[in-house]
Amino acid sequence: MDVNLVLRSTRVITPEGTRAASIAVSGGKIAAVLPYDAEVPAGARLEDVGDDVVLPGLVDTHVHVNDPGRTEWEGFWTATRAAAAGGITTLLDMPLNSLPPTTTVENLRIKQDVARPKAHIDTGFWGGALPDNVKDLRPLHDAGVFGFKCFLSPSGVDEFPQLDQDQLAASLAEIAGFDGLMIVHAEDPHELDAAPHKSSEKYADFLASRPRVAENTAIENLINQARRLSARVHVLHLSSSDALPLIAAAKAEGVKITVESCPHFLTLTAEEVPDGATEFKCCPPIREAANQDLLWQGLADGTIDCIVSDHSPSTADLKTPDFASAWGGISSLQLGLPAIWTEARRRGHDLTDVARWMSTAPAALAGLHRKGAIEAGRDADFAVLDPDATFTVDPNELEHRNRITAYAGKTLYGVVTSTWLRGERIADRGTLAEPTGRLLERNN
Numbered sequence: 184m185d186v187n188l189v190l191r192s193t194r195v196i197t198p199e200g201t202r203a204a205s206i207a208v209s210g211g212k213i214a215a216v217l218p219y220d221a222e223v224p225a226g227a228r229l230e231d232v233g234d235d236v237v238l239p240g241l242v243d244t245h246v247h248v249n250d251p252g253r254t255e256w257e258g259f260w261t262a263t264r265a266a267a268a269g270g271i272t273t274l275l276d277m278p279l280n281s282l283p284p285t286t287t288v289e290n291l292r293i294k295q296d297v298a299r300p301k302a303h304i305d306t307g308f309w310g311g312a313l314p315d316n317v318k319d320l321r322p323l324h325d326a327g328v329f330g331f332k333c334f335l336s337p338s339g340v341d342e343f344p345q346l347d348q349d350q351l352a353a354s355l356a357e358i359a360g361f362d363g364l365m366i367v368h369a370e371d372p373h374e375l376d377a378a379p380h381k382s383s384e385k386y387a388d389f390l391a392s393r394p395r396v397a398e399n400t401a402i403e404n405l406i407n408q409a410r411r412l413s414a415r416v417h418v419l420h421l422s423s424s425d426a427l428p429l430i431a432a433a434k435a436e437g438v439k440i441t442v443e444s445c446p447h448f449l450t451l452t453a454e455e456v457p458d459g460a461t462e463f464k465c466c467p468p469i470r471e472a473a474n475q476d477l478l479w480q481g482l483a484d485g486t487i488d489c490i491v492s493d494h495s496p497s498t499a500d501l502k503t504p505d506f507a508s509a510w511g512g513i514s515s516l517q518l519g520l521p522a523i524w525t526e527a528r529r530r531g532h533d534l535t536d537v538a539r540w541m542s543t544a545p546a547a548l549a550g551l552h553r554k555g556a557i558e559a560g561r562d563a564d565f566a567v568l569d570p571d572a573t574f575t576v577d578p579n580e581l582e583h584r585n586r587i588t589a590y591a592g593k594t595l596y597g598v599v600t601s602t603w604l605r606g607e608r609i610a611d612r613g614t615l616a617e618p619t620g621r622l623l624e625r626n627n
Contacts, residue, residue: 185209185210186207186227187208187210187227187606188207188208188227188228188563188606189205189206189207189221189229189230190205190206190208190230190232190237190563190565191204191205191206191219191231192232192233192234192235193234194234194235194236194237195237196236196238196239196535196538196557197556197557197558198543198556198557200535201533201534203218203219204216204217204218204219205219205220205223206237206557206563206565207221207227208563208606211562211606212560212561212562212563212606213557213558213560213561213562213563216557216559232567232601235567235570236534236569236570237566238534238537238538238557238568239542239543239554239555239556239557239561239564239565240270240271240273240542240562240564240565240566240602240604241269241270241519241520241541241542241566242271242272242273242274242541242542242545242549242551242554242555243266243271243273243274243275243491243519243541243545244274244275244329244443244548245275245277245419245443245445245491245492245493245494246274246275246276246493246494246516247276247277247279247493247494247496247512248262248274248276248281248298249280249496250281250294250297250298250301251293251297252281252282252283253280253282254584255584256497256498256584257583257585258584259302259306260303261582261583262583262584263301263302263306263620264303264582264615265516265517265582265583266304266516267303267304267602267604267610267615268582268602268610269521269602270520270567270568270599271516271519271602272304272562272564272565272604272609273304273305273306273307273623274304274305274306274307275306275307275308275329275549276298276306276307276308278309278310278311278328278331279332279338279340279342279343280340280495281294282342284311284343285308285309285323285328286310286313286319287316287323288319288322288326291308291323291326291327291328292326295622298622299622301618302618302621302622303609303615303618303620304604304609304620305562305564305604305620305621305622305623306620306621306622307329307549307551307624307625308327308328308329309330309331309332309366310323310331310332311331311332312333312346312354312358312365313333313343313344313346314345314346314350317353317354317357320354320358321357321360321361324363324625327624327625327626327627328625329549329625330364330365330366330417330549331354331358331363331365332365332366332367332368332419333345333354333365333366333368334346334367334368335351335367335371335372335405336368336370336371336375336397336401337372338368339466339510348404351405352408352412355408355409355412355414355416356412358414358415359412359414359415362415363415364416364417364548365414365415365416365417366419367401367405367416367418367419368419369398369401369402369418369419370393370398370401371396371397373400374397374401375393375397378391378392378393378394378397380392382507382508383505383506384458384505385458385506386456386460386463386506387453388506390468393466393468395423395425395426395470395474396425398421398422398426398467399423399425399429402426402429402430403426403429405418405440406429406438406440409433409438409439409440410433410436410438413439415439415440416439417440417441417442417443417548418442418443419443420443420444420445420448420465420493421442421443422444422445422467422469422470422474424470424474424475424481427478427481427486430442430481430486431484434486441488441548442481442486442487442488443487443488443489443490443491443545443548444481444482444490445490445492445493445515446490446492446515446518446523447469447493447513447515447589448469448470448478449475449478449482449490449523449526450525450526451463451589452469452471453469453470453471453472456469458504459504460589461502461503461505461506461509461510462502462513462514462587462591463513463589464509464511465493465495465511465512466511479526489544489545489548490519490523490540490541490545491519491545492515493515494512494513494514494515494516495512495513496583496584496585496587497510497512497585497587498585499585499587502587513589514581514585514587514588514589515589515590517581517582517583518576518581518590518595519541520566520568520597520599521574521595521596521598522590522593522595523537524568524596524597528570528596534568534570542554542555549625550625551623563603563605563606564603564604564605565601565603566599566602566603567600567603568600569597570597571596572596572597573594573596573598574595574598575592575593575594575595576590576591576592576593582615600612604619604620605619
């Protein structure tokens with residue numbers, strides 16, 4: 184082995200558990216996971232991080248980068264810097280909020296050209312499924328997108344319309360034909376229309392406008408379609424714990440369904456949202472503490488597969504105090520790991536669980552077989568964490584373009600001391616290297 188780096192720690196999270204180890208890196212890949220006191224090969228440099236925990240680099244499959252077209256909201260340069268600072272080494276960009284949306288091969292190439300020189304971490308792309316682009320789905324699949332996102336209710340931007348049930352069936356049938364993956368914003372538009380809506384600075388009024396039944400109904404319909412068409416589907420940003428029994432039953436039956444939730448649903452509660460604090464607004468919404476407890480049970484029993492950010496930033500002027508009109512989206516890309524670790528440790532989970540939820544499972548979802556674990560043959564992507572250190576979130580210290588966050592002022596456990604991409608340190612206690620991320624394509 185031509186080993187050029189050995190990363191050593193008393194706590195390395197591997198598929199077999201956490202142990203003291205030395206990770207040998209060659210050519211940007213993990214050559215071997217060796218005993219802690221293994222001899223360092225001649226010519227290799229040793230980086231000993233002491234008792235800090237080495238996790239596999241996090242994989243965030245739900246990020247709205249908004250570049251090009253709405254780069255005043257975010258952008259590949261700032262988003263990937265924030266990700267690197269937070270221990271994320273791979274992200275997948277959502278197909279909407281950029282202009283153009285990723286709904287044709289031509290639009291995908293535009294987005295790739297914009298991302299290529301700006302990406303601090305490895306970056307891939309989801310395609311979009313619209314009412315009128317069924318003909319574009321297979322070409323996008325062949326061009327390397329990791330799957331297709333659709334909305335079952337209005338997306339919030341005119342250029343990305345929702346699918347009705349017939350349109351969903353048509354897209355799912357096409358995608359199932361090449362064993363692709365459909366990822367779904369599952370809220371039923373009829374249930375949303377029937378809910379009370381009014382301009383208000385009170386969070387309770389906004390919460391009433393996005394009831395759990397909208398998620399539950401949409402997920403039930405999606406399960407029925409997936410079962411009928413033998414299609415692979417993934418439920419995005421689950422917030423309603425009521426849907427967990429439906430999902431668990433579908434999985435047990437063999438329906439090809441996976442589910443994600445997000446740090447904000449797992450660490451923030453409706454009860455704590457102040458009036459007018461629209462930095463907490465997202466769709467579906469942050470729900471009550473009792474609901475959150477059940478989401479954690481769903482994680483523990485495997486009904487929920489993974490945790491990803493749904494980082495969906497905007498400019499400050501769009502976060503008006505009126506919950507009805509404010510832009511919905513939580514900015515958390517840099518903070519997901521400490522936010523989840525803070526709550527996970529309180530609930531008796533360990534960092535092995537966190538690594539599974541935030542690295543291994545999302546990598547598996549997207550078919551990123553070189554990511555998501557510390558074992559020989561995988562990319563040498565690592566997040567190094569001091570799990571017992573705390574910090575208080577100061578928005579001014581975030582790398583996000585718009586430093587608006589629902590986590591402002593919160594004290595969190597877990598300081599990311601360094602992040603490594605293919606054996607190179609790309610973040611070191613807040614200092615970011617120049618961009619070296621690669622653009623990823625499905626099965627490549």
